Every structure is written in structure tokens, then in C-alpha cells.
Amino acid sequence: MNIVVCVKYVPDAQADRTFSPDDNTTDRENVDGLLSELDEYPVEEALKLADATDGKVIVLTVGPEDATDAARKALQMGAHEAVHVQDDAIHGSDALATSKVLAAAIAKLEYDLILTGMASTDGSMGVVPAMLAERLGLPQITLASELTIEGGKAVIRRDNDASTEIIEASLPAVVSVTDQINEPRYPSFKGIMAAKKKPLQTWSLEDLGLTADEVGSAAAWTTVTSVAERPARTAGQVVTDEGDGGAKLVEFLAGAKLV
């Protein structure tokens, strides 16, 4: 079974993350990036499926030059091949354009299953999997906390607050997985060495038959017009109980229109 896993390169959440002042996009130049933590789960799931079926895992990332790091991390974990779509024109793309680029790249690959994370840890819209399925004309099953492949079908479990759903779709399909589905492995030093010899291709828009005016901020349907840091939290108010603590609490809550 051939599995394509979409992985995103995101700024390290441990570092100070900022936006570029000129166009309000995520600043990916001045901060170390890594494979989005939530995308380690689809990689792990793909590796387990591939192990069981003697299959192949191809990771796909769309992003700036350094996004190779995300692809390489997945190769170090055990993925077999990687594709990195890199083109300066893609900078500033919205979710629609990102899904267009991903779909065009996937169309060039052989696949039985496409796995994604539930959301990226930076943009975190969680819409790319659905858009991708739509563009490829494939069924989508989202937010899987369990995935099995049987008889040409993907079967998932989705846990909701009040119910558990079992959903199936014919293959090929797009499946997004949650952080409940597995415990992603760490690469090993052997994996790091092995990854150096694995194929990692870089494709441009032209390779995908796309043009610069179909992507980037100019083509975006949405624009982030401003971003501002949320003001730091102010100190709380301490109510000293001198016998009238309850009354003071109600007074405070009422003042904040909470009761």
C-alpha cells in the first residue's frame, strides 16, 4: 500500500513566534522551524500501516527552503521517500491555494491512502484535509482516533463529546488523524543515517503545472489585515474573607456581568 502523508513545517512553539511586519504572514525566516508536532501522528500511523502491508510511505511538504527539515525528520522516523514543493511564489498562500498545491503534487504520485494531521500547530485552521479531498474528488474522513484498513476500505473511529462514531470510506481516501491515535516514535541515530540515502525530491510550481498567479497572497481569497499580540494578563483581584467573602464574590461576578 502506498501512503502519502502531508506534513507541515512550522515555527518552533518553544521559541518566540512572530509575524512578518510587511505582509502579516508567519515569520518563518527568523525562527527555527520543525515538523508540526500534530503531523508526527499521521507519519507514525502511515509507518505502522506500511510495516504491516509491506507498503511505502511518501511524505509531502509545501513550504520554504527550510521546510526540507520537516520532510527529513519524517524520513528519519522511517518514511521511504519525500517530496518538497518549494517556490517563492507560494509565500502568502491561503488555505485554498495550499490545498491546490498539495493536490497537484499528490496527483503526480501513486497512492492508496492520504493521511494528514488534524490541524497545523501554527495556522491551525484544520481545513486543508477537507479542501484536499474536494480537489482530488476523494472521500474524506476526518479526526480519526483509530484507523484500520480492510477490504479496500478505510475504517475510522471518531470520538466526540457524547458519542463515538465508526465511519468507513472506499480507498483511496483522505484521512486526518488526531493526537489520540498513536504514540509517535522518535527517530534513532540509525534512522538519521539511513535518511541521508533516501530520495528527497524538490518540485517547483512549474513541475506541478501551476502558475505563480494561482497561488500566493495576490491570489488569496482572504488577507490577514492586522495581527496584534494579546495583552498580557493583569493581576487578579484578591478577596479577603472578613465574614462577607461570599457577598464580595457575588458583587465581583455581578460587576463582570458573569451572574
Place this chain on the structure above:
Amino acid sequence: MPADRVMPTAEAADLIALTRQLAHRELAPQVVRHEADEIFPRDTFRLLGRAGLLSLPYPGEYGGGDQPYEVYLQVLEEIATVWASVGVGVSVHVLSCFGPAEFGTPEQRERWLPGLLGGEQLGAYCLSEPHAGSDPAAMRTRAVLRNDEYVLDGVKAWTTHGGQADFYKVMARTGTGISCFLVPANTPGLESDPPERKMGLTASHTTSIRLTDVRVPVENRVGAEGEGLKIALKGLDSGRLGIAAVATGLAQAALDAAVAYAQERETFGRAIIDHQGLSFLLADMAAAVEVSRAAYLSAARRRDLGLPFTRQASIAKLVATDNAMRVTTDAVQVLGGVGYTRDFPLERYLREAKVMQIFEGTNQIQRMVIGRSLAKDTKGIIRTAEGS
């Protein structure tokens, strides 16, 4: 604030990134509980073993990572920055594999190394005895050859990983000299005492090992009879570099905590880091950490080129551990009263630093090694990295 590093290869850089991720995600959350309750983190070593971090400086054909000491030691430093007990443990394990890797026959390497380096097993080495620490040649533990077996009797002291290890590298007296043996932990007659009640490194268990009529086949002797002390001392040269790296990591952790606190804490209307008197203290700490790192890296590069490095290893061990003692003490000072409480890790760092001046040869012994080496200097021979 992790140390800036310049690594020799891309895979070494990825290795450091992997080490940081493991240290941050898997080690850091466990340190406080294990140190406070004196629990040995056996599973942490399995995790590091599976990632390949327990066998980095050994040959790839036996499951090692084929990495130079320059790289291995920086991995060790990163581990120790988060958890000194585990850093010491990795160094001890690597040292316990040194005998068979460097002095074993091809058959012994074939037989032992895949297991020792595979990541699931943990090693220990037994050199010291209650009355023979600085002077191991005074050891009394004996190994007597009977038919095809050696019979070992005696008591070893201060064994790191005692009671936890899967195999012990034991030095014992044979005939005229001292010999080196590999003894599996489950050999009848090998028993571990309860762990010593130590001042620091409490998650690392240090025990006496009692050997009563312990029988090992002749094939378990590493090197010739009488070659044991040479093997032990050669191993210690490398082990000292390990301790220098661990001490540097510990000092880095203390510096990082002190700098972070000094930026937050205000007195007299400004952050304490902006009081020159205190910032000079921090500056001296930073200088000490970088000098320690430079000292062990310079010795490691000599080792990697196959040049003699005994003196440089002792200098690195001496400088890095004395610096760690001073840096961790000053870090407590930077935090003031809270630095002295167990709510912050600084008092623990200080307790952990102390032992590094004692084991793998006390710092008096390091000075002895350095002093003796001065008499037989090579008179400033100029060499190149290519070895000519």
C-alpha cells in the same frame, strides 16, 4: 538557553536536535521525582538505547554509531544539562563497553558487543574497592584460574549501576597483576548491597558488589592476564572526558537557570541582571562554562585523531568539574534565598557538582597525572589533522 554548537556533519547536527527533543520531552518531566525519591530511571536508558545514544563512539558493525568523541561528548553534555544522573550513567555504560571494544579478541567482540551496544543492556564497571579508590593497584579482589574457569572473590565498592546493570566489567587480581573480566549480572555469587545514601545524583544507584565464588569462563577475560590495570586506566582517559562533558552540561543548566532568574527578579527598582556586581558574577559563570567545553572538545579532537590525550583528558576533567562546582555555587547565590530551597533545582545542581570532583579519579589525582606528564613532554612537536 541551550549552548550554541558547531557540529562537524549534518547527521551530528540532527543527532544533537534529536537529543534535545528526547531530553526536553522525555527526561525533563521525570527528573524531580526520580531524584527526590532516589528511583533509578531504567526505562530512560532503554529509550536512549533504542535511539542509539548508548553506543555512539563504537563501530557500526557491532551496532555502534561510529561517532567521534567530539560528537558523542556533546550529546552527553546535552543529556547532562537536563539530567546529570543520566549523563553520568551514559558515560559509565560507554566506559563499561570500552574493554571488549578496544582490547577484546575478534571472537569476543563478535560475541559480546552486539548485546552491550544494542541499547537494551546496561553496563557497570568495578574498579574501586573500599580501601583502594585513588590507588586501584592496591585492590584485593582475586580471580583464580581453575580448569577453564576463573573464580572471583572479593568486594568492589562504589559501583555505579550496581544492582541495575546487566553486566559488570570487573578488575581483579590474578597471579602477578590485575586482569579484566566481563561478568553477567545473573552469575551466581554476584550480589549487590543496597545503594549508598548519597548527597546528590540520588537517581543514580551506587552500590558495593560482593563476589563470592563467582565463576566465569576463561573467554570472559578481556586482554591478557595482568593487562587489566592498563585497560582500566586507558578506559579512564576516555571516561574522564565523559565526566568533563557531564560537568559542563550541569554548569550550563545552572547558568541558564541563573540568567533566567536574574532577568525577572527586581531589586532597587531594576532587574538584578542590571546590577553590575551581579552581572559580573554571571559573566564569570558563562566564561567558566565555555572554557570547560573548549577544554573537553580540544582533548576529544586529539583522541579522534589518534594522538595521545591523557594529559588533556585530565586537564579537561579537572577544569570542567572545578568550574561546575564554582558555577553551581554561584548560581545558588544569584537566586538568593530561594536558591537554597528545594523549590528550585539550584541546590541540587550544587550537590551534584561535588561528586564530579571525586569520581573517575579525584581532582588531586588529575593533578598528579598532569604533573607526571609534564616530565615526559613531546617538546612541542607540530602535527597536522592528517596525522603526519
